[in-house]
Amino acid sequence: MHSVAILALDDVVPFDMAAPMQVFDWTRLPDGRPGYRVRLCAESPEVRADGGFSLRVEHGLDALAEADTVVVPGRSPAAGPPSPRVLAALRDAAAAGTRIASVCVGAFVLAEAGLLDGLRATTHWVAADELARRFPAVEVQPDVLYVDNGQILTSAGAAAALDMCLHMIRRDLGSAVAAHAARMSVMPLEREGGQAQFIVYDHPPVPRGSTLEPVLEWVEDNLAHEITLGAMAARSGMSERTFSRRFREQTGSTPLQWLLRARVRRAQYLLENTAHPVERIARQAGFGSPTAFRERFRRVVGTTPQSYRAAFHAKDAVPAAARI
Structure with a gap:
């Protein structure tokens, strides 16, 4: 089973943390089995969350080394820099081939670790100029919902994390499983918005009830x-x-x-x-x-039909009993 580690640092934004936890946890294979094992991990057992409360976390940084995917949520503007231990753990995970994704301003943590150097990346549009200023080796793209560089992914505002997670599920398990996960999250696989979609998928919207x-x-x-x-x-x-x-x-x-x-x-x-x-x-x-x-x-x-098929061909359909 694919293992996902959500890295909660002090001053973590609760929604940034909860959104990927929920969408991966709700993912089901065609036979009904969970598609992912999701773990919340942190540098210390107690994490201060943005919003005036704390979390008790069972797993430490060693969970990063065991994960297939690591997700780094955003943190409040008042958060200090990530510790050397956290940055080293992220670098080690990346060196081992682990897929690493950031949510919103979690991109700053990846940039601090040097994981975005020479890559395209996005973050919340409010913070895009700051990311570009502080990390000139990063090619910041503020007008997309998420950027997939293969091993390293970044998403824009917190809601864009759902788009990015559904994209990863589709890469891992096929479009049928991803479509079911999207329905569980009451989300389309891709959506219209003020920011561009990195990969266009969903059909153009038919305005229901309109003359068209x-x-x-x-x-x-x-x-x-x-x-x-x-x-x-x-x-x-x-x-x-x-x-x-x-x-x-x-x-x-x-x-x-x-x-x-x-x-x-x-x-x-x-x-x-x-x-x-x-x-x-x-x-x-x-x-x-x-x-x-x-x-x-x-x-x-942004890719050829053959490459798209190789990445997203559905292996199985979601069974009727699992549909909503």
């Missing part, structure tokens, strides 16, 4: 066919100009941008859940040719 809902559902049902702006407008009973204006008002996107994301999302689903060749997936998602599909997919998702 029927036509957008029709679009999703017919992605394998050619769909024009004129066809969408005619189906909605509007002129192209009126349809485009209403569309942007209700979705924040143009019709063609929405259509493109819907096609990419369909391709991602097929790459994750089928063994169909890329040429067939290109047709099923409505791309004109495999070449156009590969180019567009790489531009939107």
Whole structure:
């Protein structure tokens, strides 16, 4: 079983600590078994939390050496620098190949340990300039929800930790298990927001109850066919100009941008859940040719269809009894 260690340092932000604990603890394999063993660890048995209370922690820093993944939550602005013992334990874990992730301003702890040097990283947008100023060797990206460098991951504000954790679950156990974990957390696998998503996955939102809902559902049902702006407008009973204006008002996107994301999302689903060749997936998602599909997919998702399939192909589906 994959072991996750949540490292609680003095002045830990409670939500930053609890969010990854909960989402990993709720993850279930297709047969109902837990997907992760989650442990809270600390440098000392008692940890002062931001908010005026303390925690009793059973596991020490040795839990980092035993973990497959270490998560470092954020700390209050009043927190002092992490101790040399903590930094050494993180460096040792990284040297051993352990995956290490930070939540919000927990990125500062990773930067102190030198684990972000030469890498892209993110943190809460309020603290992004400070992270860049204090650690010039880090390429700070304040406009994403999380950054995955492979072994080292960082997330933005506390809620973005859920996005990052679901991303890691999908990497570890496949999209079906991650989707179930997302439902348990009442979260989409990926979400719209003021910050960009590092990996685009979820389908564009259909505004439920709006005048656009029927036509957008029709679009999703017919992605394998050619769909024009004129066809969408005619189906909605509007002129192209009126349809485009209403569309942007209700979705924040143009019709063609929405259509493109819907096609990419369909391709991602097929790459994750089928063994169909890329040429067939290109047709099923409505791309004109495999070449156009590969180019567009790489531009939107940031990787090739083959690499995406290798990372996220679902090994099993979540059983009906485990669904909500």
